[in-house]
Amino acid sequence: MQAEQKYVTEERSPTLASDGRVLVVIPAYNEATNIASVVRNVHLQLPDVDILVVDDGSIDDTAALARAAGAHVVSMPFNMGYGAACQTGFKYACRHDYAYLVQMDGDGQHEPGSVPDLLDAVRDPQVDIVLGSRWLGRGDYKGPWLRKFGKFFFAFLARLCTRHEVTDPTTGFQAMNRKVMEFYCTEVYPVDYPDADMIITLDRAGFHVKEVPVIMYLNRSGQSMHAGLLRPIYYGMKMMMSITMTMMRDDRRLTLKHPPGNGSLRPMPPIALQAAVPTNREAP
């Protein structure tokens, strides 16, 4: 294994990722009830994309069910949080040389029928990352008032900082190209919960962000990541702080050629497993 300059994307991506392979990354923590149907529905929509379920230390059968449904599975040895699980998916995608990546939740909140819309939008060379918004046009999401207020407030802040229309900055339903994937593999990506601050960071680093309407449902089973009384307060404070910090950072540091380093591991070298590993798509 040799250390190669993984960050210089201009030289890499056109040759190696030109076939436009797509990976759908689904972080999942104890989603045994929903994961199989989510994986199957994505396959129904897009038969020739690969699906990776990042099992974030689940104590139920999430990993086995996802594998049986035809997904690749990466199992974290213990629960590391939503952001770390997503980043594992980004690292996997870079290592296996995917050109585009779609990120969606494994709890059935995100409608698989919207995945093709996101992909169509991200294949535009003018666009680097596409955010699925439940507020743009369609969808019937109705949340608790506090969450609604929080989303409105941070959407307002994001709009203020980036001077773009960002209606749904907290969305976990997004599609990105290789450049954003590699950017997300660095230390800029927050390990707990990526949010409005990440969109501002992307904007300041010069990536082109676009929003596309998607369909989202209310979480039917399981708990919200921001449930309770203290957690929303902590979340709001943390968000304010990270947005302020993001605005105070020197954005020249945020280019891919000079990723910030805080004891970060060298990027994983790419691997050519495709010949050896068949996708277990034969399963129903």
Add this chain to the structure above:
Amino acid sequence: MERTQVLAIASAVLLHIFVLDLVRRRRLREEYSWLWLVASVIYLLVAAWPPFSRWMGALIGTSNAASAFTFLAFLFIILILIQYSVRLSKLTNQVKDLTQHLAIVDSEQQELSTAREQASGSGLARPAELGTDGHKEN
């Protein structure tokens, strides 16, 4: 000599010996030990040599040597704790990276061995480039 002074000198010496012993038993790494050794030496100076604590008081601008000592000790402890938080953030990041790396490599290894089992199970020849135990030779 006052009893408090004896107590202070004794505890400074004990602290110094304790830190050295931790290093000897490999419970504390050398690079973390020097800070505590310096701290215990300063502690000893303050306890055993009154002009030193008077000088410390003059430095801060108080005639009260005890409050000068408390102030400096407090500052020292806070700086150490911040330094530990920084180090902890770095370690957290490294643990995260390693865990992700491990999880990805583990899943690839599993898929490889599953593929090989299927190949040998269906009577196909085992691919030659794969080692006998599935591990990559380094």
